[in-house]
Amino acid sequence: MIRKAGITITDTEAQSIEVVDFGLSNLEKEGVQVLTLVQTERISIKVLVLFPNQTEPEHWHPPVGDDPGKEETVRIIAGTVYFYIPGEDTFQAGFIVEGKGDFYTMRKEVVMKPADQITLAPGEKHWFQAREEGAVMYSFSTIARDALDGFTDPDIKRVTKIID
């Protein structure tokens, strides 16, 4: 899907893609695939892939020590992404993962197409979803410490990563 979206990656990078199920063992419905292109002490550049109808669970990036928390810009490369952020409830085109209504509390909807982008301030809760065609996007951010992210769903105990 990444290559089909026009992004050239090496074979080594392709083999390093992480499949993240957030410990929920429900990957097809809740999860994300992550290719880390750059990871330094200051910035993080990733390609995120959502399978068809896959949802990345609601989460936020808390402060860590002197760092106010991760600031992240997501830019869509392929597919349509339904993004949910703080604000008035405009929920319309997305769907809530069955039985998980309590864990998807942000309901302000932003429908994003290729070349659209959104910047999330530290601490800002968000979740996002792809539909039938799936989606590929860039995540440009300050240093990522994914293991310290906060999640609304208490069943997400930690980030489980399975190397494909």
Place this chain on the structure above:
Amino acid sequence: MIRKAGITITDTEAQSIEVVDFGLSNLEKEGVQVLTLVQTERISIKVLVLFPNQTEPEHWHPPVGDDPGKEETVRIIAGTVYFYIPGEDTFQAGFIVEGKGDFYTMRKEVVMKPADQITLAPGEKHWFQAREEGAVMYSFSTIARDALDGFTDPDIKRVTKIID
């Protein structure tokens, strides 16, 4: 060239591309074209374009206040880029802009193809060059303060930007 390289950009973005001649009035030989995708107080994401046989002059990113200086990763999207950084002289495939030998002092050569990337520490001098096919690349960095960059060529007084 950006769209041909497979990067989807909006018309507004296309109109915001900056043509930078570094005040040298010699754009075809020394210059760079810059599309800024993200510019916050913490990170900067740009698409850089080199025309055929165009060279970005040698420069570095100095410390600014509490900031140790810009850390930058350049990732090639299209074309071959000849990159020059500190280290032993392995200069072979590139060329020096006529009459400018004194201002291109880094001679360790790194030949970069699509999906290759290089991370430059703050203060690390570098310059780079495209050949006949030109080049398109991403620049992923911490906060950019281009006007404060250092340049080896004393004729570069400041960054002159001409909006196309």
